[in-house]
Amino acid sequence: MVLLLQLISNGIILGCIIALGSIGLSLLYGILKFGNFAHGDMMTLGAYFAFLFKVQLGMPMWAAFVLAMALTAFVAIIVDQIIYKSLRKSDSIILLIGSVGIALILRNFIQLIWGPQNHFYDKGIQMPIKLGLGVRVKPNQILILVVTVALVILAHLFLRKTKMGKAMRAMSDNMDLAKVTGINTEQVIKWTWVLGAVLTAAAGILLGIDTHLSPSMGWNLLLPLFAATILGGIGSPYGAMLGGLVIGVSQELSTLIIPPTYKPGVAFLIMLLMLLIKPTGLMGRSV
Amino acid sequence: MISYLIFFLIICGIYGIMTLGLNLQWGYTGLFNIGVAGFWAVGAYTSAILTKPPVPEHLGGFNLPFIVGILAAAVVSGIIAFLIGIPTLRLREDYLAIATIGIAEIIRLIVKNEEWLTNGVRGISGIPKPFHSLLGNAYNFFYLILVIVVLAIIYFIIQRGIQSPWGRVLRAIREDEEVATTAGKDVFRYRLESLILGAMIMGVGGAIYAHFTSFISPEAFKPMQGTFLVWVMLIIGGSGNSLGALLGALITWSIWSGTEILTSFLPSAITTQAAAFRVILIGVLLEVVLLTKPEGLLGEDPHVSSVLKE
Amino acid sequence: MILQVKDVVSGYGDMDILHGISIEVNQGEIVSIVGPNGSGKSTTLKTIFGLVNLKQGEVLYYGDSINQNTPDQLVGLGLSFVPQSDNVFPSLTVHENLEMGAFISKTNKKYRFDLIYDLFPPLKEKRKTQAGNLSGGQRQMVAFGRALIMEPELLLLDEPTAGLSPLYIDMILEKVAEINKETGVSVLMVEQNAKKALKMSDRGYVLAAGQKKYEDTGQALLNNEEVAQLFLGG
Ligand SMILES: Nc1ncnc2c1ncn2[C@@H]1O[C@H](COP(=O)(O)OP(=O)(O)O)[C@@H](O)[C@H]1O
Ligand SMILES: [Mg+2]
Numbered sequence: 001m002v003l004l005l006q007l008i009s010n011g012i013i014l015g016c017i018i019a020l021g022s023i024g025l026s027l028l029y030g031i032l033k034f035g036n037f038a039h040g041d042m043m044t045l046g047a048y049f050a051f052l053f054k055v056q057l058g059m060p061m062w063a064a065f066v067l068a069m070a071l072t073a074f075v076a077i078i079v080d081q082i083i084y085k086s087l088r089k090s091d092s093i094i095l096l097i098g099s100v101g102i103a104l105i106l107r108n109f110i111q112l113i114w115g116p117q118n119h120f121y122d123k124g125i126q127m128p129i130k131l132g133l134g135v136r137v138k139p140n141q142i143l144i145l146v147v148t149v150a151l152v153i154l155a156h157l158f159l160r161k162t163k164m165g166k167a168m169r170a171m172s173d174n175m176d177l178a179k180v181t182g183i184n185t186e187q188v189i190k191w192t193w194v195l196g197a198v199l200t201a202a203a204g205i206l207l208g209i210d211t212h213l214s215p216s217m218g219w220n221l222l223l224p225l226f227a228a229t230i231l232g233g234i235g236s237p238y239g240a241m242l243g244g245l246v247i248g249v250s251q252e253l254s255t256l257i258i259p260p261t262y263k264p265g266v267a268f269l270i271m272l273l274m275l276l277i278k279p280t281g282l283m284g285r286s287v
Numbered sequence: 288m289i290s291y292l293i294f295f296l297i298i299c300g301i302y303g304i305m306t307l308g309l310n311l312q313w314g315y316t317g318l319f320n321i322g323v324a325g326f327w328a329v330g331a332y333t334s335a336i337l338t339k340p341p342v343p344e345h346l347g348g349f350n351l352p353f354i355v356g357i358l359a360a361a362v363v364s365g366i367i368a369f370l371i372g373i374p375t376l377r378l379r380e381d382y383l384a385i386a387t388i389g390i391a392e393i394i395r396l397i398v399k400n401e402e403w404l405t406n407g408v409r410g411i412s413g414i415p416k417p418f419h420s421l422l423g424n425a426y427n428f429f430y431l432i433l434v435i436v437v438l439a440i441i442y443f444i445i446q447r448g449i450q451s452p453w454g455r456v457l458r459a460i461r462e463d464e465e466v467a468t469t470a471g472k473d474v475f476r477y478r479l480e481s482l483i484l485g486a487m488i489m490g491v492g493g494a495i496y497a498h499f500t501s502f503i504s505p506e507a508f509k510p511m512q513g514t515f516l517v518w519v520m521l522i523i524g525g526s527g528n529s530l531g532a533l534l535g536a537l538i539t540w541s542i543w544s545g546t547e548i549l550t551s552f553l554p555s556a557i558t559t560q561a562a563a564f565r566v567i568l569i570g571v572l573l574e575v576v577l578l579t580k581p582e583g584l585l586g587e588d589p590h591v592s593s594v595l596k597e
Numbered sequence: 598m599i600l601q602v603k604d605v606v607s608g609y610g611d612m613d614i615l616h617g618i619s620i621e622v623n624q625g626e627i628v629s630i631v632g633p634n635g636s637g638k639s640t641t642l643k644t645i646f647g648l649v650n651l652k653q654g655e656v657l658y659y660g661d662s663i664n665q666n667t668p669d670q671l672v673g674l675g676l677s678f679v680p681q682s683d684n685v686f687p688s689l690t691v692h693e694n695l696e697m698g699a700f701i702s703k704t705n706k707k708y709r710f711d712l713i714y715d716l717f718p719p720l721k722e723k724r725k726t727q728a729g730n731l732s733g734g735q736r737q738m739v740a741f742g743r744a745l746i747m748e749p750e751l752l753l754l755d756e757p758t759a760g761l762s763p764l765y766i767d768m769i770l771e772k773v774a775e776i777n778k779e780t781g782v783s784v785l786m787v788e789q790n791a792k793k794a795l796k797m798s799d800r801g802y803v804l805a806a807g808q809k810k811y812e813d814t815g816q817a818l819l820n821n822e823e824v825a826q827l828f829l830g831g
Contacts, residue, residue: 035381086578093319093380097522098577104515105570108563116559163700166689170697173686180646180680181743182672183700223392226385261400268389275382276374
């Protein structure tokens with residue numbers, strides 16, 4: 001029982017990180033109609049930018065957090081303007097191939113600058129806090145939960161209350177109609193990259209806080225990110241949040257029955273099942 | 288120097304086999320498989336396990352002949368492609384992409400963790416090199432001939448298949464699935480066949496690789512070397528063109544190993560940096576080709592693009 | 598003259614659909630395009646709006662070429678388009694749909710929304726409902742509202758009554774006439790109900806196989822026996 005609760009609580013933490021990453025992935029997927037295979041590596045980039053500001057430049061964590069999100073968004077826009085913008089005219093699968101290339105470039109750029117070894121934001125070891133029923137969490141994990149909830153609420157308000165957010169949902173609904181309506185689609189696409197990059201950078205930083213930084217940290221999460229996106233329904237940011245939690249918790253719970261090394265396989269299996277049963281996802285429209 | 292050239296050409300030829308398999312799937316059928324490394328590993332391990340003499344550490348030691356190993360590699364890869372194709376080939380093309388990444392990852396996890404089968408991270412060594420004792424020093428030259436023969440057979444099979452009615456249907460499906468469906472073609476079956484055949488070719492490539500290096504471990508089947516290089520080769524050479532695929536393999540492998548030679552002169556302290564830099568170079572090359580010459584160097588085989596006008 | 602389509606050739610990919618079409622709309626007019634299915638009516642409207650590649654010819658708006666303008670620029674110039682199908686954002690609420698129509702506007706002018714709700718009272722109580730959950734007729738009202746919210750000068754309508762019940766058909770067409778009369782917006786409309794459309798139109802065009810077959814006042818086309826027999830179902 002304690003083990004079960006402990007696994008669920010670990011799963012929620014992991015789920016938070018996956019959810020943050022997959023909101024942007026899902027929006028980009030819905031609007032640009034391609035799966036961004038560089039999304040995991042954008043997450044890594046965000047984490048390393050925060051490392052740059054916090055550890056290498058000695059800034060406070062909150063400032064490093066914000067600056068890293070902004071810098072990641074900037075990189076995302078640059079990449080979009082140089083690469084994806086021209087590729088948008090061709091088949092969406094060409095965009096996908098392009099993003100695979102970007103994934104490689106980003107990951108190795110990180111390795112080039114910061115080396116292949118692990119890094120930490122903080123060398124100290126935190127004492128876990130005992131919650132009721134014998135469940136233990138580290139203070140950092142509570143921080144992760146709080147930051148995630150705050151960011152999700154902000155993303156929600158952005159999507160519901162701002163003109164740009166509404167336009168994103170409109171474009172995800174129907175790109176052609178959005179153009180006809182007079183929406184400046186290129187401008188909205190830029191903002192979608194900003195939102196996606198900011199959230200995924202946050203996910204990377206939180207992952208770095210929870211464990212450590214490594215050049216492949218985001219790439220290793222790509223499968224769970226896609227699984228959460230497909231589970232929730234492509235183009236549905238709310239579905240992605242739900243999908244992220246489901247994937248995170250299932251991955252942790254799976255260790256009750258299978259060796260932990262196979263955790264990534266669980267996300268894959270859930271995704272396959274979803275594709276077989278209901279390809280549009282839990283909260284998705286027809287694709 | 289000559290011996291390096293032979294070594295270079297052998298590896299290049301093995302990549303050529305992979306690229307031909309991928310070209311069948313992507314170039315001719317439009318199937319987006321980014322799990323090449325998975326099929327590569329399956330082929331390599333299957334043949335290795337079947338043909339090795341017995342060892343206590345892991346399964347294997349069947350001492351079967353080389354040719355049986357190769358055929359078995361093809362069959363097992365084909366079966367895995369069948370299993371992955373059933374749930375995904377009816378769906379959008381990008382779902383197949385995600386699914387193949389997943390399957391490659393799971394294969395890598397199995398190879399890494401199931402020590403009874405694969406000896407885990409320590410890998411399998413002593414994979415027999417066919418006729419090694421007979422040939423001695425000339426061995427690599429012999430192996431190069433072998434690779435070329437296999438490559439030629441596969442090339443021939445693909446060209447025959449593509450020009451047959453079966454191949455015409457494949458291309459029609461790629462061009463316009465709806466038209467093909469209305470023409471009464473079982474689109475799903477054709478796609479599945481192409482996926483399986485392509486995977487079998489990759490399995491053969493994996494087996495040839497294993498018997499050449501004589502040692503395999505999970506490290507060899509990381510996505511970079513196993514999958515992305517093959518993709519870059521195909522895109523650069525020209526998807527939908529078997530000759531282009533081979534040319535792309537030659538060019539890309541030249542760049543990849545050429546830069547490796549260059550960076551080997553650098554001080555050892557920065558070798559990991561140099562390796563990263565080489566990958567960035569390949570990535571940039573891919574983007575440049577996509578932006579400036581998306582059809583690749585040779586472009587599509589004229590047979591392919593004219594299919595709808597026939 | 599508000600709109601002039603001059604010898605336009607356009608189509609999808611290599612295939613030409615329109616083979617030299619010329620159409621004119623004068624200020625304040627209602628102009629209808631009728632013709633059999635697949636004759637290129639929708640393609641004509643899409644070409645005007647820059648959604649289909651223009652290969653030859655010219656589209657002039659108040660005498661200036663708009664060949665190179667993007668759709669959002671056209672909306673800024675005072676054109677507005679209601680496509681034939683899928684013309685609302687299903688996951689957005691009614692009010693959000695209207696807001697999207699006003700995307701290019703820097704300021705949020707409330708009176709515009711009030712005007713639309715006055716024009717289509719049923720929308721007012723549904724303003725927080727997702728458009729995907731509305732009936733066909735209500736959806737069409739949302740699409741109209743979205744297109745009208747920037748107070749356009751030229752309204753392009755592609756089969757505004759397609760799939761509606763007879764009751765709604767008359768209601769929507771009457772709305773078109775009413776909007777035209779009250780706001781002075783010029784209307785270029787494609788309609789399946791050719792007779793009804795021509796009756797309320799100042800002028801009309803008959804298209805077949807990507808070519809203009811007839812052009813006259815609405816009434817004259819209705820009285821033309823050839824047209825009646827070939828295109829208006831006797
Ligand atoms: N997106 C498209 N791609 C290719 N062909 C199209 C497309 N849309 C329409 N067509 C073709 O163009 C022709 C004219 O279509 P359309 O303008 O929609 O006719 P109408 O509106 O008069 O019924 C038809 O033959 C149709 O098949
Ligand atoms: Mg039409």
